[in-house]
Amino acid sequence: MRKSLVVALLVLGLAATAGAQSGTVLLNAAGATFPYPIYSKWFDVYHTAHSDVQINYQSIGSGGGIRQLLAGTVDFGASDGPMTDDQLAQAKVKILHFPTVLGAVVLTYNVAGISGDLNFTQKAIAGIYLGTITKWNDPEIAKANPGVSLPSTDIVVVHRSDGSGTSYIFTDFLSKASADWKSKIGNGTSVNWPVGLGGKGNEGVTGLVKQTPGSIGYVELIYALSNNIPYGKVQNASGKFLKADLAGVTAAAAAAAKDMPDDFRVSITNAPGAAAYPISSFTWLLIPAQISDATKRDAIKGFLKWMLDDGQGYNESLSYAKLPKPVIDKEKKAIALVQ
Amino acid sequence: MSTTATTMDRAAPRHVGGPRSFVERLRDGDEIAHVITLIFASVILLITSMLVYELWVNSHLSRAQFGWHFFWTQTWDPIFDHFGAAPFIYGTLVTSIVSLIIAVPLGLAAAVFLAELAPRNLSDSIAFLIDLLAAVPSVIYGLLGIFIVVPVMRTTIGPILINTIGNVPIVGKFFKGPNYGVGFLTASIVLAIMIVPFIISVSREVLLTVPREQREAALAMGATRWESTWKVVIPWARTGIMGSIFLALARALGETMAVTMVIGNDPKIRESLFAPGYTIAAVIANEFTEATGDLYLSALIELGLVLFLMTFILNGLARILIVATERGGGHP
Numbered sequence: 001m002r003k004s005l006v007v008a009l010l011v012l013g014l015a016a017t018a019g020a021q022s023g024t025v026l027l028n029a030a031g032a033t034f035p036y037p038i039y040s041k042w043f044d045v046y047h048t049a050h051s052d053v054q055i056n057y058q059s060i061g062s063g064g065g066i067r068q069l070l071a072g073t074v075d076f077g078a079s080d081g082p083m084t085d086d087q088l089a090q091a092k093v094k095i096l097h098f099p100t101v102l103g104a105v106v107l108t109y110n111v112a113g114i115s116g117d118l119n120f121t122q123k124a125i126a127g128i129y130l131g132t133i134t135k136w137n138d139p140e141i142a143k144a145n146p147g148v149s150l151p152s153t154d155i156v157v158v159h160r161s162d163g164s165g166t167s168y169i170f171t172d173f174l175s176k177a178s179a180d181w182k183s184k185i186g187n188g189t190s191v192n193w194p195v196g197l198g199g200k201g202n203e204g205v206t207g208l209v210k211q212t213p214g215s216i217g218y219v220e221l222i223y224a225l226s227n228n229i230p231y232g233k234v235q236n237a238s239g240k241f242l243k244a245d246l247a248g249v250t251a252a253a254a255a256a257a258k259d260m261p262d263d264f265r266v267s268i269t270n271a272p273g274a275a276a277y278p279i280s281s282f283t284w285l286l287i288p289a290q291i292s293d294a295t296k297r298d299a300i301k302g303f304l305k306w307m308l309d310d311g312q313g314y315n316e317s318l319s320y321a322k323l324p325k326p327v328i329d330k331e332k333k334a335i336a337l338v339q
Numbered sequence: 340m341s342t343t344a345t346t347m348d349r350a351a352p353r354h355v356g357g358p359r360s361f362v363e364r365l366r367d368g369d370e371i372a373h374v375i376t377l378i379f380a381s382v383i384l385l386i387t388s389m390l391v392y393e394l395w396v397n398s399h400l401s402r403a404q405f406g407w408h409f410f411w412t413q414t415w416d417p418i419f420d421h422f423g424a425a426p427f428i429y430g431t432l433v434t435s436i437v438s439l440i441i442a443v444p445l446g447l448a449a450a451v452f453l454a455e456l457a458p459r460n461l462s463d464s465i466a467f468l469i470d471l472l473a474a475v476p477s478v479i480y481g482l483l484g485i486f487i488v489v490p491v492m493r494t495t496i497g498p499i500l501i502n503t504i505g506n507v508p509i510v511g512k513f514f515k516g517p518n519y520g521v522g523f524l525t526a527s528i529v530l531a532i533m534i535v536p537f538i539i540s541v542s543r544e545v546l547l548t549v550p551r552e553q554r555e556a557a558l559a560m561g562a563t564r565w566e567s568t569w570k571v572v573i574p575w576a577r578t579g580i581m582g583s584i585f586l587a588l589a590r591a592l593g594e595t596m597a598v599t600m601v602i603g604n605d606p607k608i609r610e611s612l613f614a615p616g617y618t619i620a621a622v623i624a625n626e627f628t629e630a631t632g633d634l635y636l637s638a639l640i641e642l643g644l645v646l647f648l649m650t651f652i653l654n655g656l657a658r659i660l661i662v663a664t665e666r667g668g669g670h671p
Contacts, residue, residue, distance in 0.1 A: 061628030087631065156519060161604030161621075163417075163629025186418035189629040197521060197615050198604025200625060207485055211493070212519055 023052065025299040030058040031065020031078030034165045034220065035101055035283045038320050039078070042311050046303055053299045062165055063189060069095065069286050075296060077286035080165020081172075081189065082265035094289035096338065097264040098304060098331055099282035102321035104221040104249045105170045106231035106279070110209050111136055112151055118232040119144040119241045122270075122278070125234070126178030128155055128216060130185075131195035136214065144241070151214075158208045158217030161198025163189040166220050169281040173269040218279075221249070222319040236278040237270045246321040248277035254324035264331070280321075289337055297338060304335050391647065398641035400634050409641060415606045415622075417630070422638035424645050426606040430616035431649065433523050434598060435591040437612065438530035443584055445531070446538025450580075453539070454546035455568050466543060473536035481600035484529040489601055492528075493520030497613060500524075515611045519603065524612040526602040530594060534587035541586060545579030546572060577664050585657040592650055595620040619646040 036059035043055040060068075062079035069077035070090055082097055107120060124140045127133035133140055137150040160167045171187035185191050197212075199205035202223040209217040221244050224231050233241040242248055255273035260266055270278045287304070291297035308328045315322050323331075405412065405422060412423020453462040497518035505514040549572045557567035573580070595618075603615020604625065619642050630636045 063629040063631040066631055084631075154517070161599065162625040163627075165629075188418050189631070190417045190626050192414065192416035192418065193605070196605065197519060198617075198625075200599050200604070204600065208521070211485075211490060 025053050025295050027053065027055045027075045027296060027299060027303075028058075028073075029055060029065075029076045029078060029285075030060050030068045030074045031286070032062045032080045032165055032283055033059040034080050034103055035078065035320070038101055038315060038318050041314055041318060042307060045314065046306055046311075049306075050302070053303065055303065061163065062168075063163060066286070069288075075291075076288065076300060078284065079286055080281070080283045081168040082267075082284060083286065091288075096287045096289050096334065097284045098287055098334065099253075099264055099323060099327060100285055100307060101283055101315055102249045102253050102268075102280055102323065103165070103169060103283055104244050104252075104277055104280040104321070105166055105173070105218050106221050106224050106244045107216060107218055107234065108206065108209050108224060108229050108231045109216040110211075110213060112153070112213055114148065114150070116148070117230075117243060118148070119235065120232050121235045122177035126174050126181050128157060129159070129174060129193075129195070130178065130180060131157070144235070153214040156212050156215035157193075157196030158199055158205050158212070158215050159193050159196050160202075160205060160218075161200050162204075164201075165189065165281075165283065166202065166218070167191065169269065169279060170218050172267050172281065173279045176267075176270040225319050234278055236274070236276055237272050238274045238276075240274050242275075242277050244277045244279070246316060246319070248275060249280045249321035250324055252276035252278070252280040253282065253321070253327060257324050257326040257330070260327065260330060262334075264334070287338055290339055301335055301338055304338075305332070308332055391644075394640055394644040394647060398637050398644050400637035401641040402637075404634060405638075409638075410645070413606075413608060417626070417632065417635050420632060420634050422635070422641075424619070424642055426608050427617055427619040427622055427642060428645060428649070429608045430523065430602065430606075431592060431618040431620070431646070433612075433616065434526045434530055434602070434618060435588060437523065437527035438534060438591050439584065439588060441527065441531035442535045442538060442587060446535045446583075446587070447542060447580065449535075449539045450542035450546060451568060451573070454543045455564075455572065462543070466540065469536045469539050469543075473540060477533065477594060477597040478600075480529055480533050481597035483532070484525065484597060484601040488525055488528055489520040492522075492525050493518060497524075501613070512610050513612050516613060518613040519615065521601050521603040522611075522613045522615045523602065526598045526616070526618075527612070529597050529601050530591045533594065533597060534590050537587045537590060538583045541583030542576070542580045545576040545583070548579075549575045578661055581657065581661050581664065585654065588653060588657075589650060592646070592653070593620055594618075595624045599625060619643075619649075 036057070039057050039059075043057055047054050057078075062081060065074075065077035065079050066083055066087060068074045070087065072092070078100075080103070083095060088095055107125065109118065111118070118141070121140060121144045124133060124138070124144065127138070127140055134155055135152055136155055137152045142148075142150055168187065168189045171181075171185065171191050174185070175182040175187045185194065197208055199208045199217065202219045205217040205219055206223070206227070206229055209215045219229065219231075223229070231244065233243045235241050251273055252268050252271040255271040255276045256266055256268040264282070264284065266282070268276075268280050268282065271280070285304075287300060291300065308323070308331055312322050312328070401409065401422065409422065409424050410428070411425050412421070413425045414421045414423050415426065416422070453465055457465070497516075497520070500514050501516050501518060505511050505516075553571050553575055554567050557571040558564075562570065598618050599621035602617060602621060604617050604621065605615040606617040606622065607614075609616065623639055623642055623646075627636075627639055630639055
């Protein structure tokens with residue numbers, strides 16, 4: 001009795017997988033958590049329109065995405081930071097980077113008596129996170145905020161404790177803002193923070209900042225927008241103080257697009273241009289350049305084309321910044337490299 | 340095969356005049372039960388050794404690079420690939436020990452009340468609630484920590500402790516500011532709240548198993564209720580109570596989510612209990628998913644090995660302690 005049940009289940013299972021194989025292409029992908037909301041929306045909409053392609057995405061983090069891609073356990077990966085040369089050298093086949101959406105990081109703070117937006121120079125942000133600026137009324141902060149009476153309280157620095165693309169973008173910006181940061185700390189998803197408390201996730205950082213008087217922290221722009229978290233203005237490369245919004249992020253990408261390298265591995269923090277918000281970044285899909293399975297290859301290429309045209313239309317409803325047109329055009333040409 | 344021998348001994352009265360055949364034993368179910376339970380018991384052994392093996396093999400890069408220095412290096416720098424476990428070992432030990440200091444007296448007193456003094460109905464209904472508390476997921480305790488313990492620590496308990504114990508000569512250095520609300524002490528308090536149900540629940544059960552005659556004998560000798568509890572019942576149940584404490588310690592050592600939400604996640608060794616710190620379990624949970632470099636990953640896995648080692652050593656110490664107390668004359 002029990003045996004026959006097992007056999008029946010096995011037969012059913014085999015039939016189900018066989019059916020899936022003949023009817024639809026199943027693609028497995030894994031990686032970054034930051035773009036997960038837009039990716040799952042895209043994969044869902046794409047599956048509705050093309051019922052023969054199903055993409056299964058696991059948001060296990062950029063590091064995990066890269067590892068699984070290198071191990072060959074997924075069809076493609078996704079990452080908030082571009083792969084390093086070392087990682088690319090480990091890959092069995094060439095890996096191509098395709099920017100999908102843009103992200104940005106904003107500074108949120110909790111200072112008694114301050115209700116408006118504070119201005120932060122790049123030197124001030126680097127100083128605060130290096131631990132060299134410790135008081136709210138430090139001249140470096142005060143000179144950018146004329147007419148604001150800043151308290152003499154200590155600054156409590158808050159950063160992410162979990163490895164994250166948000167930290168990657170922020171430390172990438174700090175490395176450009178300060179030579180000291182670049183040489184002593186560097187940039188990555190987790191770094192050796194000189195000062196401060198660690199909060200787990202955007203919600204952990206926000207929670208600590210809300211509760212701790214005199215604190216400052218950084219969070220993902222989308223998280224700040226969807227939760228109505230107030231945030232300050234950051235000085236960009238041309239000296240202007242900008243409040244982050246989707247247009248400013250796209251402007252940063254457009255400024256960087258002019259000298260976009262052919263492999264799309266580019267940092268757009270501190271991009272030139274008066275309208276460019278300085279703490280922005282692409283997030284990438286990592287696609288192998290050689291895919292032996294023709295149906296999978298066509299499915300991936302089909303999805304990439306769709307993502308660059310129709311897919312971008314879904315971005316702003318989910319608070320992701322659109323890719324600028326020159327980048328889209330360049331990526332469309334790069335799709336042909338997938339063989 | 341000592342088990343087979345006992346099986347034969349037990350069966351002896353029915354089969355006088357020689358051992359039973361294998362078929363006979365099989366028919367009785369003894370052999371089958373023996374094999375099945377043996378397999379299940381070996382699975383535990385297999386899982387444990389596979390765990391150690393995996394941790395050992397996958398931490399190879401880090402062990403080769405840092406050697407014993409890993410234990411006392413205080414830097415944790417994923418960018419420049421320099422890793423040391425000292426701040427995490429320190430944080431794990433401090434939070435576990437402080438949480439036990441808070442939880443043991445609390446849990447033991449509650450267990451004594453429930454087992455010895457409270458009416459049986461009240462005791463049973465409270466015990467039910469305590470078992471419920473033990474089953475609450477740790478993230479819920481973490482939220483409790485963030486929304487209640489952290490603000491109270493920052494505004495009330497912290498300043499009070501800093502202004503009182505903080506001025507005492509030797510102990511005072513553990514209670515110095517600055518006080519952010521998050522840190523070792525907050526994590527220890529949240530951990531204590533989490534492990535108290537374990538201590539109460541297990542200790543109460545153990546105290547209830549102390550034979551009635553033990554108490555009656557003490558009372559008959561003219562002891563008061565309290566004397567009979569303190570001098571007879573608790574010593575009798577000592578081994579079980581120790582067991583409950585070590586169960587609690589095991590949970591405190593490995594707790595991840597609730598700790599990372601309230602400890603401040605800063606890998607530094609600091610004297611003050613108000614300072615932010617980090618634990619082994621918390622850093623693994625935080626950094627594993629995004630760890631890209633091979634050495635980085637290997638160092639995180641070695642941290643797992645260190646935590647396993649710590650649990651192993653502490654459990655060993657617990658055994659020794661239990662054996663020692665038994666020799667000291669706990670059980671009759």
